[in-house]
Amino acid sequence: MFLIPKSNLKNFDPVRCCFVLNEFATAEFSSAVEMLFAAKNINDQKLSEGFIRHALDEYKHCTIFTNIKNKIILEYKINKKKLSFVPNHIYNKGYIYKDHFIFEKKKINNFAIFIGANEEIAEKKLITFANYLKKHKPFAFKEVEKILKDEERHAKYSLEFAKNNNGFLSYKIKVIRERILSFFRHIYANSLNKFSFIFNPILITILIIINLVTYFLNLKKNTSDDDVMKNIEPKSIT
Ligand SMILES: [Fe+2]
């Protein structure tokens, strides 16, 4: 799990809870895809099998979060349209880069540190959410506990591998660096919604201006027939 949403909810809000569960599921799914890519591209059978096991765990976590979400949707009769898993979101929300996989940009030693550090951070965030569920939805808490055990194992294995394949000092520096970067990535991801109230009106204003400009753009025409493209005088556009 690389990037997960903020989850410090206080009172039980079923819609908000389902939204967070959906984000968790998306993050888990994206993680699984990254792991599959790594499994396919690493030149080491043992590591490849490890990545596949990791991917299977992440797909399982995705299913667990989705099942909890669906139960809450049913219980509270929520309109689930906005709470569906949309594959495109893994790109649009930054869970997976559009032009590359993380594995392609990092050496295996650094990739292991990246996974380990991020699994640790994800685990801490999930503990907060698990405690919230414990209070309001005990059935879900038991399921999330299983995920927490897996995440702990993922972090442990990745960091052990990284420790054995990096010098002591280099390991320490890289872990700290990864924690700082991950901290800022999460801040950025959690701020997207908060700042949308600033950026959305700006975007809408730009679209309206473009629309107005095209409306008043006086294109000279050769009005011999109804073929619009053929009748536009090319010089009138420049
Ligand atoms: Fe996971």
Ligand SMILES: [Fe+2]
């Ligand atoms: Fe994980």
